Amino acid sequence: MVQKEPAINVLGGKLEICSTDPVTGYFRDGHCSTCTEDRGSHTVCALMTAEFLAFSKYVGNDLSTPHPEFGFAGLKPGDQWCLCAARFLQAHDEGCAPQVRLEATHERALDIVPLNILQQHAPA
Numbered sequence: 001m002v003q004k005e006p007a008i009n010v011l012g013g014k015l016e017i018c019s020t021d022p023v024t025g026y027f028r029d030g031h032c033s034t035c036t037e038d039r040g041s042h043t044v045c046a047l048m049t050a051e052f053l054a055f056s057k058y059v060g061n062d063l064s065t066p067h068p069e070f071g072f073a074g075l076k077p078g079d080q081w082c083l084c085a086a087r088f089l090q091a092h093d094e095g096c097a098p099q100v101r102l103e104a105t106h107e108r109a110l111d112i113v114p115l116n117i118l119q120q121h122a123p124a
Contacts, residue, residue, distance in 0.1 A: 009104065010110055024081045041109065044113065046121075055096045061087065085109045
């Protein structure tokens with residue numbers, strides 16, 4: 001059985017829900033929870049933008065095209081989604097990182113993305 005990591009956010013509090021419409025997360029439970037099997041570390045709760053979705057598609061992860069065979073309607077600007085921490089950092093480095101909800105971003109994101117970078121992308 002898969003063992004989830006403790007549900008703690010990057011601020012040290014309880015991990016809040018990221019999105020249930022669309023349903024996100026490695027476990028598809030709305031949280032950016034993780035486990036050792038989550039090789040992509042789907043831990044960063046981000047607000048999708050057209051710029052980020054275009055970037056993600058360009059680098060090989062098309063998040064906007066629907067795939068009904070997998071129950072995936074495709075993301076659009078304004079949707080919240082649990083991103084892979086490395087993809088978020090890559091988008092940051094390229095200048096197109098989306099906003100982040102720190103309260104819904106799992107503490108394991110800090111293994112890949114420094115807190116000060118996440119804080120730069122949090123709403124004021």
